[in-house]
Amino acid sequence: MARTIIPFGPQHPVLPEPLHLKLVLEDEIVQEALPAVGYVHRGLEKLTEIRDFNQMVQIVERVCGICSMIHAQCYCQGLEEMLGITAPPRARYLRTIWSELHRMHSHLLWLGLFADGMGFESQFMQCWKIRERIMDVNEATTGNRVIVSVNVVGGVRRDLNDGQLRWIGSILDQVEAELKALKKPLIDDYTVKKRTVGKGVLTAEQVYELGAAGPTLRASGVAQDMRMTRYAAFDELVFTPVVETEGDCHARLKVRYRELLASIDIVRAAMRALPEGELAVAVKDKPAGEIVTRVEQPRGELLYYLKASGKKNLDRVRIRTPTFANIPPLLAMLPGVELADVPVVVLSIDPCISCTER
Amino acid sequence: MFFMTKTVFSNLFSRYATRLHPFVVREPFPDARGELYCEIEKCIFCMTCQRKCPSQCITVDNKAGTWTCDPMACVYCGVCVDNCPVACLHQKQTYRAPTPERLMLSLTGTPPRAARLAKAKTPEAAPARAGEPKAEVPPVKAEEPKAEAAPEKGEGPNEEAASAKAEEPKLKAAPAAKPAAKPAAKAQAKPKAQAASKPKVKAKGGKGKA
Amino acid sequence: MQNVTPVTIAELKTACQAAKAEGCRLVTLSCAELDAETVDIIYHFDKDLSLKHYRLTAKKCEPVPSISDIYFAALLVENEIQDLFGLSFSGLVVDYKQTLYLEAEVRKTPFCKYSVAIANKA
Numbered sequence: 219m220a221r222t223i224i225p226f227g228p229q230h231p232v233l234p235e236p237l238h239l240k241l242v243l244e245d246e247i248v249q250e251a252l253p254a255v256g257y258v259h260r261g262l263e264k265l266t267e268i269r270d271f272n273q274m275v276q277i278v279e280r281v282c283g284i285c286s287m288i289h290a291q292c293y294c295q296g297l298e299e300m301l302g303i304t305a306p307p308r309a310r311y312l313r314t315i316w317s318e319l320h321r322m323h324s325h326l327l328w329l330g331l332f333a334d335g336m337g338f339e340s341q342f343m344q345c346w347k348i349r350e351r352i353m354d355v356n357e358a359t360t361g362n363r364v365i366v367s368v369n370v371v372g373g374v375r376r377d378l379n380d381g382q383l384r385w386i387g388s389i390l391d392q393v394e395a396e397l398k399a400l401k402k403p404l405i406d407d408y409t410v411k412k413r414t415v416g417k418g419v420l421t422a423e424q425v426y427e428l429g430a431a432g433p434t435l436r437a438s439g440v441a442q443d444m445r446m447t448r449y450a451a452f453d454e455l456v457f458t459p460v461v462e463t464e465g466d467c468h469a470r471l472k473v474r475y476r477e478l479l480a481s482i483d484i485v486r487a488a489m490r491a492l493p494e495g496e497l498a499v500a501v502k503d504k505p506a507g508e509i510v511t512r513v514e515q516p517r518g519e520l521l522y523y524l525k526a527s528g529k530k531n532l533d534r535v536r537i538r539t540p541t542f543a544n545i546p547p548l549l550a551m552l553p554g555v556e557l558a559d560v561p562v563v564v565l566s567i568d569p570c571i572s573c574t575e576r
Numbered sequence: 577m578f579f580m581t582k583t584v585f586s587n588l589f590s591r592y593a594t595r596l597h598p599f600v601v602r603e604p605f606p607d608a609r610g611e612l613y614c615e616i617e618k619c620i621f622c623m624t625c626q627r628k629c630p631s632q633c634i635t636v637d638n639k640a641g642t643w644t645c646d647p648m649a650c651v652y653c654g655v656c657v658d659n660c661p662v663a664c665l666h667q668k669q670t671y672r673a674p675t676p677e678r679l680m681l682s683l684t685g686t687p688p689r690a691a692r693l694a695k696a697k698t699p700e701a702a703p704a705r706a707g708e709p710k711a712e713v714p715p716v717k718a719e720e721p722k723a724e725a726a727p728e729k730g731e732g733p734n735e736e737a738a739s740a741k742a743e744e745p746k747l748k749a750a751p752a753a754k755p756a757a758k759p760a761a762k763a764q765a766k767p768k769a770q771a772a773s774k775p776k777v778k779a780k781g782g783k784g785k786a
Numbered sequence: 787m788q789n790v791t792p793v794t795i796a797e798l799k800t801a802c803q804a805a806k807a808e809g810c811r812l813v814t815l816s817c818a819e820l821d822a823e824t825v826d827i828i829y830h831f832d833k834d835l836s837l838k839h840y841r842l843t844a845k846k847c848e849p850v851p852s853i854s855d856i857y858f859a860a861l862l863v864e865n866e867i868q869d870l871f872g873l874s875f876s877g878l879v880v881d882y883k884q885t886l887y888l889e890a891e892v893r894k895t896p897f898c899k900y901s902v903a904i905a906n907k908a
Contacts, residue, residue, distance in 0.1 A: 444835075521830065538813065
């Protein structure tokens with residue numbers, strides 16, 4: 219019964235980003251975990267002192283490479299509320315379409331990484347192959363692959379024409395077919411279940427108390443999704459959160475997989491209902507006041523606290539990213555887990571460390 | 577991983593999912609945001625791009641008439657392109673090719689004030705010749721990748737012409753720019769008027785002759 | 787921003803305990819500098835998708851009681867505020883002593899020029 223401290227990360231084969239965990243082990247079992255972050259802190263919140271509120275749109279996009287669109291959407295929504303303007307309906311629908319496409323490519327990226335974390339290389343390739351179709355949609359419709367830069371305070375910068383909508387529809391059909399083919403080898407597979415079922419279990423009470431967000435929360439049976447707050451086009455679209463109840467890694471896998479299919483439906487519904495009209499409203503005033511806005515990122519609830527006093531620069535931009543909220547639950551998941559399962563459990567919260575540290 | 581076998585075999589006997597990249601290059605999407613370039617003869621040096629750029633990679637000097645962009649700081653967001661009042665900024669569809677050296681894109685044109693002064697001095701200036709006064713001065717020599725990276729049909733020729741003329745070092749360019757500024761005055765005035773309405777097509781026609 | 791209740795340092799812990807008893811989830815803490823001496827710390831709570839906020843106006847030189855013993859989730863964000871604003875939280879479950887983001891030898895915090903935590907560290 220020797221106690222050992224094993225450093226996990228910051229450079230670890232399964233970690234896409236530098237997260238450092240000090241694991242206190244007794245034999246092979248983790249007793250305690252202590253995180254150390256700070257490897258990719260960039261001080262983006264501080265930049266608001268030298269960049270004006272319009273330039274900040276492009277800066278907050280760079281908080282996270284995977285869900286850039288959703289960061290900008292959240293920021294713009296907050297500023298619009300502060301300025302007392304509303305984005306035109308078409309802009310809100312377009313934001314929804316692009317943000318759901320972002321969710322899909324983020325979840326596919328994660329599915330791939332998770333499979334890779336278990337050593338399931340061919341599944342990793344398969345997921346990323348599907349993801350590439352969505353990246354193509356992003357590039358063709360917004361101009362950029364990852365950091366799409368379509369949001370502007372007051373609306374969006376790009377439009378989708380009928381041809382593009384039809385093309386996106388056909389891509390979604392392909393993606394859906396490929397995803398359905400993925401279900402058996404990814405979700406129902408014996409080996410995958412062996413690696414994930416019963417690993418890193420958190421009950422609904424625990425996960426709620428620890429302030430978890432997104433799929434981590436919903437996999438334990440708490441039906442909380444910021445899209446239920448009806449931002450953007452969700453006030454008109456039908457939306458039901460995806461919930462699983464087991465609270466283990468397999469449940470988190472299932473939540474993300476089912477969310478992918480749900481996102482396809484949301485994009486389709488939004489494209490069908492896409493209203494005509496303006497893309498953006500003009501912004502004349504300077505923002506003043508305090509605002510808290512929340513949207514649902516692929517990893518969970520994203521919160522922006524914005525404070526302004528009628529100047530060109532905002533006084534404070536405070537970003538609470540979902541991974542930041544998911545680290546305390548991760549620390550609660552790890553005790554009792556075998557060392558060999560630590561990568562799977564760590565990946566199951568979909569850690570995005572650049573987000574966390576900003 | 578038993579269920580995967582079917583997929584593995586179908587992948588084994590189907591075409592590659594990837595391209596053999598340097599040899600097979602996908603057509604760029606028409607709306608893709610790529611490398612930034614400036615039609616300097618249309619530029620009015622209003623400094624909007626410098627103010628709007630989120631990464632502050634553009635520096636405009638409206639006295640000296642220089643437009644400088646640090647392509648390595650550019651984040652391809654296209655905000656400057658959207659905000660340019662005379663639509664002289666454009667983005668190619670492809671990214672800048674990687675380069676081992678730091679490069680700066682520096683263009684010299686005639687700011688409207690200087691142009692007006694010059695016009696007042698010589699009312700009937702020499703026949704308009706667009707593109708005369710510009711001189712691209714890379715502090716570090718790195719011209720080759722630019723010439724390569726202009727594969728698209730639309731805006732390519734402009735940019736190539738710009739770089740082709742740019743073999744003058746900066747110190748020389750500065751005194752040389754003075755006499756050159758006069759004939760350019762006319763040139764500046766004309767495309768600018770057109771620029772507001774339908775910039776790209778017209779300007780290109782003019783450029784072809786030059 | 788609606789639903790903001792001002793709290794004092796003395797009331798803070800009881801208010802948070804009450805929020806927890808009500809079944810609120812701690813979303814996060816936000817900190818913003820007001821002037822040379824004070825900062826605003828806003829505690830965001832979520833219950834059934836509606837937010838409520840407690841606003842604590844704290845002096846930079848006074849330590850703020852940590853709520854990480856009530857809400858474990860406050861641990862990281864309180865350490866973050868220590869790093870970025872140089873405030874000091876008393877009773878943190880795990881105190882990184884301003885090394886969560888910053889290096890140990892750093893003497894300046896990004897958002898505030900001077901504070902007691904920095905003075906202690908030096």
